[in-house]
Amino acid sequence: MTRTTKIVGVGAVLAILLVGIPALINISGRWDLYYTLTSVALLSIASGGVWLTFYIGRINIGQGAYALMGGYVSAILVVKYGVSFWLTLPIAGLFCGAVSVLIGIPILRLRGVYFAMITLVLTEVARLSMLALPITNGAKGITNIPLPGAVEVFGLTLIPDFATLSNAKPAFYYLSIVLMILCFAGLYRLVNSRLGKLCRSLQQNEELASSIGVNIAYLRVVAYVISSFLGGIGGATFAAISQSVYPSSFTIADSINFMLNCFLGGLGYVFGPMLGTLVLYFGWDLLFQTGEFQLLIFSTVLIALILALPNGLLSLRFSKAGKESVGRE
């Protein structure tokens, strides 16, 4: 790809996301799509984090823990301390990042299914902690969270108070889409920089990486922190949309879904988690009219997709000849 086609391509995508889709929604009157797409954007941010841990060779089934944590940090700050949502958003991410350092240092030594397992347990630990901690309001959750307020700089309103909007849906849509674009631009940059190569070297052989002087422990933690940061951001925004957060807002099922999004999109492609989330989450919604057969149809389609494209949906476009199979036909 030349530089110009790249710029044109990026411009086109931005235009579709920021202008095209809202316009289409206005024309078609499908206002419910705002929320669905907002969810897709937020969930794909969290999935993007999981994807990054895949990129250093770790199967992460613990993103739900950080999404939950992010949601609570933001909710508590907004409700109990009156902090502006806009400030709590980065704080939630950073808080999750900080916690993930503490958790990551011991657990990142684990590999393969062991890491997967321990993160799965982490999700449950997070849920139980939110039930038990004194500050989280326990089983009753935190409800009635105010909508994000205005952001003003020198009297200039940069972002209006969401509560004053006649309809907060588009506002949340823009917020989530912008976050998603930033997140994936960052990931794309990361993966295509030398940092990405280092991550890949970790994925392929940690011993060798350390023998050529890569500080693998540090790099692993860095990737995990970024991942958890993204999880926290996604969770915090969700809390703002539903104006409530409960210990069950993000559970093991979510952690598993984040991971599945990455698989479905394709582990080898930065934008994989985005596409995977779109298909998995949106697909379920699309099938809602099939009633009791929804799960059956959904899972059948899913299995068919995996059988057809075991390396992720994006492998369709980029696929080279598949891995040579062992044995004769």
Next chain:
Amino acid sequence: MEQVLANGLYLGAQYALIALGLTLIFALMNVLNFAHGQLYVLGGFVTYTIYGQLEMPFVAALFAAAVTLALVGGLMERFLFRTVLKRSVREESTMLLAAGTAFFLDAIILLIFGEKQRGVPKIVDGVFNWDFRLIMPYDRILIGFLAIFAIAAFVLYMQYSKTGRALRALAQDRVAAQLMGVNVDRYSMIGFALGAMLAGVVGGLLVTITGVNSGIGGPISIKAFMMVMIGGAGVISGAIAGGFILGMLESVGLSVLHSYGDITYLMIFASLMVFLSIRPQGLMGKPWG
């Protein structure tokens, strides 16, 4: 205390049996079978239908559950996992397939057997009561022993039968096993079927005690993962150890931490995390990268 230990042992026996099938499939094909719990549920429903509904003998029902599940497992391997394993770049991709299969089985089970909790008549009546120090209904004792018997039979089969040896070889080095004349496709299928069958047998055994419910597959799978990890993934003795440890941990933990109430499980899980970070390969697992 006697009660707590007996509870732990009984729980451990059933957990170990659940974990065995999962670890076998994992060892053979590096597939973390998210659908394991669903296979368990299916085994439970087959038993429920034949023993509970059609009122045929329990043994026949258990046998039918074993056969059905072996068949389902074999089909899953043949038509789903084999294809994906051959064509995927990263082996973990089968996790998505396993999850998809779990959804699929969930859907089928829900459609066929409904959303209600189901149970069957007791297989034996009466309660063993040692002066209220140890109370154990006879059916639990029977099921506990059947579970231990099944575990022993499986271990002996793996250790001393030709098929068992081939399965172990396959788990350790596929290519080398192939070069010894093991038909990899066939034995992968056998192994998968065996793993699924074990899940079905536990489901069938336990339906007499705890009944069965279309929705519990997912939670059961997750619990089974924990047992497998505690003991060490892909190691048969590890799965057994993991099952018993988790059983004991729950039983003893619930008793000892009783006064802490709400955070009992938080402490159990947190200690599990600490344990795994100290012993990254579980109790007896081979290192895994």
Next chain:
Amino acid sequence: MSELLQVIGLTKRFGGLTAVNNVSFSVQEHEILSVIGPNGAGKSTLFKLIASFLRTSGGEVRFRGERISNLAPHITARKGIVRTFQETTIFKGMTVRENVVIAHHLRSKASLFGFFIESPAAARDEQEFGRSADQILEFLDLGEIKNEVASNLPQGHLRALGIAIGLSTDPTVLLLDEPFAGMNHDETRRAVEMVRSVRDRGVTLLLVEHDMSAVMKISDRIVVLNFGEKIAEGTPEEIQSNESVIEAYLGIEDESIGL
């Protein structure tokens, strides 16, 4: 010449097994020192201890007088002590050239964040590494296959790539574990040349190898291990005629089987 690396009373136990037992020797700057010994004698373990891939059970390693045992592997690597692996260990999913470029990481001046924003330092690194990688690949006769994915290479090339990776780190001391395994005579001869020229670049080399003709040709000195203990040390000539080494390791030449 000066003593670059000192191994002092090094010991490693695995459970009940003592894999390396109180081994001491020193390495001079710019020398090629080989470690030989039967299978399981503890040679690879010794290398892992020197490169901090294992924690010692006793004794220590000094580099330029400074104690370097039990550091993190990447720190030892940064100090200039780099090992290659006995098993052909490479980044399987990358091309040959990518392997070598990434192996230049140690020389990098930019920070992680610098990589991310592609700071000028990072860009300079990148160019520089590419050039150097191409040089190394030519030097090792891997130029033609530099765009092959590493997992498709045959044994011999994998070995060469392993050495290339080691070289790319610009080491002071390079530890090569069985670099000539799986090469035929001709290839071994060329590889030996290459190792010599690496030494001529100013690198000190330690190697473990079972190919005796190569070892005898290339080594300045040889250390022999058996059951974890050092049983001999000396020049190739001394070692070749050492009775206990012949007994434990070399065997008596037998023309009927060409050995």
Next chain:
Amino acid sequence: ANKVLKIGFVGVTSGPAAAWGTSNVRSMQTRAAWINEIGGVKIGGDTYDIEIVTFDDQKDPKRAIAGMEKMAQEGIHYVVGPNVDDGAAAVRPVAESNGIMYFPYAFPKSLYQKPASNAVLGMIANYQSGPAIYKFLRDKKGVKKVAFIAANESDPLSQRDGGVAAANALGLEVVADKDTYQNDTRDFVPVLTPVLRSKPDLLVLSGVAPGNAPLLIRSARELGYTGFISTETAQDAKVLEEGAGDLANGFISVGGASTPEIRSKAMEEFIDRYTKMFGEYNDESNTKVYALEYIIETLKMNPKGIDDIGEFKKTMDNFSAPNPYMKGDATLKYVGMTSFGQKRQVAVPMVVNEYRDGKFDTLFIAEVD
């Protein structure tokens, strides 16, 4: 042809909690089919067929929001569900901004108190039925010591806390109030062993899932427990029979209007139709049959409510209609003044049942205001 009135359902019909939503959906579908079969329902000048639009939220609050958005998109103003606290709280902003009245089966008071005004509690809350049951057991059966056990999830834990408060208020001694179990528990013996050591007269299964109730009962009885066992949520007799057999005799729970003593002909026909349509009745539907009835009856009273929930809310305060499912002259009306300060709860008869040999016997009937 009749016009179509769409009523929504957003709740859980798959996964471990599928039973909750399924009994909901099915009673709605049964009733809708029945109404349509007899020619629809007359609201204002028009006759409507009822169409039920369902959305499975998989017990995930995020999905519940999506479901509510879908309902808004379909132009629906009346939705039954969600089934759990977190879902009910999460859909609130959507329901309010889209003019949707919803009927959750979740108990948090903040959903029904001002400033909230779009949620209508579809059943009797545990903090309403609990005190009545405990009082009955204290006065009539001499219960003094109570133990609570709950799954460690939001709904059961909240219900437990409510129950504990009620028991304390009644002067009962609470001997266990902190024991929990994971939702994946299948064997409750280890959980119950320490609880029963405190020798309670009454064991309360707070917010117990229908599937777990028989298991808990059976384990408790097999461990030699002889006291009372109760819960404040509706259960299914068949499930109890299969899961615990005779051991479940004497188990106390709260039901709707199906005990033979009070059920009307219409209720019998409803059960009949439900059974024909889905193969098997679910006693939980005794309660869940009401929400749809309330919506339709309220709209009948004020047809403007069809697309204006403001009108609906106005009507709620004075609404009253005969209760078709009960014998005698019981009425449908909105209640909740005591608990919520506004009428945001449907009045269903609080029938406290005792399970015996495969059926429920009525212990006593009460009302909520």
Next chain:
Amino acid sequence: MSQLLRFTDVELYYDHVYALKGVSIELNEGETVALIGANGAGKSSILRAITGLQGIRKGEIVFDGNRIDRGFGPDAIVKMGIVMVPEGRRVFPFMSVKDNLLMGAFTRTDKGGINATLEMVLGRFPRLKERYTQAAGTMSGGEQQMLVIGRALMAKPKLLLLDEPSLGIAPKLVQDIARSIVAINRDEKVSVLLVEQNSRMALRISHRTYALATGSVALSGESTALLEDERVKSLYLGGEVS
């Protein structure tokens, strides 16, 4: 001497890279044939083609009068009597020496025969008898090499394929292994196809030798003759490593 294996004009590709471009070799009953050649010349690929691990693009492989290059999986080929000892040992690390050996006899059903072979193998490699119940993964490299050769013999093969048995083995042990190969060929009447980087040894212990270069046969002939051949000397024996 009757012909046991014939390899005619075989082409073999990985993805789009060719590894063999028209290779023809033959092996007679009772013979030891060596394959030598540079890295990547295609030696291992020949063995992989015979065992069915890798399909061939063109040509034919005939064993004992039957074509075996189409329609047979690796397991079927083992049953015909071809057993390979792969590169890099590959024992079953968590199985005992005994179980490893029994795996070798996987395709056999004659209990008595298996026991007889087991005796023979343990007699030939006494070290294995000493370590009979030890987990194979904990044995030294040389011991593992003996184990895999013994394991292959357990199948009672007509043809034994060995891929670089001396790789990573101490000189003294290499001698032992070389002697074992000679003895197996001589005493057990097993034909051997040997891939070896140590060309001197390969030429010494084989009857005939093929030298491969980039996917085709460069030289072939009686091993004793080749040992004296100038081209072989300069290319593969290198006389002295200088």
